[in-house]
Amino acid sequence: MGCENTGECHIGSEGDIVTCRKVIRNVATAAGFGMTDVTRIVTAVSELARNVYVHAESTGMMRWNILQQPGKVGIELIFEDQGKGIADIDQAMEAGFTTANSMGMGLSGVKRLMDEMLISSELGVGTTVRVVKWGRIK
Amino acid sequence: MPYINSHSNSRYISAFDKWQEQKDFVKFTKDDEEALKKMHPTAMKYADDFVEKLYEHLMSHPDTKRFLSDEKTLNRLKLAQKAYFLDLTSGDYGEEYFNSRLKVGIVHQRIGLPPRIYMTTYCYYMQLIIPTIYGNPDFDAETANAIFMALYKIINLDQELAISAYIHATDEVISRQSEEIMEMSTPVIQIWDGVVAAPIIGTLDSGRTQQFMERLLEKIVETNSPVALVDITGVPQIDTATAQHLIDTINAVKLLGSQVIITGVRPVIAQTLVHLGIDLTDIITRPSMAAGLKVALDKLSIKVTDMSKTTQGS
Ligand SMILES: Nc1ncnc2c1ncn2[C@@H]1O[C@H](COP(=O)(O)OP(=O)(O)OP(=O)(O)O)[C@@H](O)[C@H]1O
Numbered sequence: 047m048g049c050e051n052t053g054e055c056h057i058g059s060e061g062d063i064v065t066c067r068k069v070i071r072n073v074a075t076a077a078g079f080g081m082t083d084v085t086r087i088v089t090a091v092s093e094l095a096r097n098v099y100v101h102a103e104s105t106g107m108m109r110w111n112i113l114q115q116p117g118k119v120g121i122e123l124i125f126e127d128q129g130k131g132i133a134d135i136d137q138a139m140e141a142g143f144t145t146a147n148s149m150g151m152g153l154s155g156v157k158r159l160m161d162e163m164l165i166s167s168e169l170g171v172g173t174t175v176r177v178v179k180w181g182r183i184k
Numbered sequence: 185m186p187y188i189n190s191h192s193n194s195r196y197i198s199a200f201d202k203w204q205e206q207k208d209f210v211k212f213t214k215d216d217e218e219a220l221k222k223m224h225p226t227a228m229k230y231a232d233d234f235v236e237k238l239y240e241h242l243m244s245h246p247d248t249k250r251f252l253s254d255e256k257t258l259n260r261l262k263l264a265q266k267a268y269f270l271d272l273t274s275g276d277y278g279e280e281y282f283n284s285r286l287k288v289g290i291v292h293q294r295i296g297l298p299p300r301i302y303m304t305t306y307c308y309y310m311q312l313i314i315p316t317i318y319g320n321p322d323f324d325a326e327t328a329n330a331i332f333m334a335l336y337k338i339i340n341l342d343q344e345l346a347i348s349a350y351i352h353a354t355d356e357v358i359s360r361q362s363e364e365i366m367e368m369s370t371p372v373i374q375i376w377d378g379v380v381a382a383p384i385i386g387t388l389d390s391g392r393t394q395q396f397m398e399r400l401l402e403k404i405v406e407t408n409s410p411v412a413l414v415d416i417t418g419v420p421q422i423d424t425a426t427a428q429h430l431i432d433t434i435n436a437v438k439l440l441g442s443q444v445i446i447t448g449v450r451p452v453i454a455q456t457l458v459h460l461g462i463d464l465t466d467i468i469t470r471p472s473m474a475a476g477l478k479v480a481l482d483k484l485s486i487k488v489t490d491m492s493k494t495t496q497g498s
């Protein structure tokens with residue numbers, strides 16, 4: 047069966063956040079990311095999966111793809127939910143902004159942990175967050 | 185769809201390409217596939233009748249009847265059973281077949297249907313099938329024997345897959361449970377007069393934090409300890425939620441007049457915390473539990489002397 051280059055996990059409970067982390071830890075390690083990057087990637091997964099679980103008020107999915115390019119390898123993670131959406135994405139990205147009385151550091155932190163980040167969201171329709179981390183092939 | 189995801193390293197189920205070796209081992213050859221195919225028209229003829237008889241048999245035993253609760257399930261099962269039966273003589277024993285047989289074991293495990301029922305039901309099945317081979321005017325004795333042998337082999341292969349998948353699924357449940365147990369249990373122990381320590385293994389999600397916090401606070405009061413070491417060596421990553429839980433815990437301890445030292449802060453964790461923009465400057469952190477204990481003992485004005493290095497007085 048070998049190692050697959052793509053896959054998905056359902057996000058509907060707190061336990062699913064643990065599963066998402068575990069899957070991505072294995073996938074990223076197998077793709078050749080070093081320990082530091084793996085920890086960053088897994089932390090980002092934790093933030094984004096938790097955001098779906100806590101804020102979306104609906105279930106969602108995490109999809110992952112391994113990206114191969116000459117000399118480098120990437121991991122693309124897409125978190126998608128059909129939840130309530132984000133009213134103002136720029137504001138949500140600000141460090142300290144939260145509607146849930148938590149730290150409000152998740153999204154701004156993920157931006158620093160990953161290399162690429164793109165959020166699209168529509169109120170009442172849902173939110174999609176795409177992040178990518180690149181690593182050099184050893 | 186593969187039922188075994190590639191990230192769970194099963195000790196029990198071999199991948200499809202390995203299953204080929206299994207077929208070779210029982211000498212399941214093209215001839216067997218041909219022999220089974222010859223049986224297919226007969227199988228088609230009797231499929232509905234066999235399925236009915238089989239379920240009648242299952243319904244007449246309390247041990248098996250309890251799995252056949254309502255009419256709707258029953259009808260669905262009968263259809264699945266018919267497809268299963270016809271697959272036996274389809275002549276195609278490729279990846280789809282392989283997966284369908286694994287699925288049987290996995291579903292049985294999930295609904296709690298024990299292997300004994302699966303095995304004995306299969307035996308009953310054989311008793312229905314065999315007479316239609318040997319009593320069949322279309323088959324001469326040689327053909328009938330060839331079909332019987334081929335059927336015997338494919339059923340053996342089937343059973344191996346289903347049972348291995350069953351064990352695999354049980355194994356997964358056990359390993360998931362043991363993970364959960366580990367995540368649930370965080371011991372809080374007194375390691376010195378005035379110092380308690382709590383090594384956290386795994387992640388601190390909200391449910392667990394609540395329990396952990398309660399136990400830590402209780403122990404601090406019970407042992408009257410001014411210092412608590414919370415060791416995060418075994419925490420694989422810290423996200424904002426975990427950090428928030430830690431900060432809440434630290435603040436609660438403060439309210440008791442005691443103090444928390446976070447120990448076991450590994451360099452990667454320190455880096456990700458910085459990236460997340462989480463400020464822990466107000467909190468005493470140390471890279472190891474030993475270093476944390478030193479701080480704790482200093483705070484308590486306890487001096488520990490290495491007796492081997494002091495000159496023994498005469
Ligand atoms: N998937 C989502 N659906 C709806 N709203 C979201 C989603 N993700 C984030 N948000 C909104 O963006 C805000 C900022 O998110 P961010 O992750 O930065 O902080 P937080 O989740 O509130 O707190 P923290 O992550 O620090 O615990 C959230 O409070 C929420 O209002």
Ligand SMILES: [Mg+2]
Pocket residue numbers: 093096097151152153424
């Ligand atoms: Mg968040």
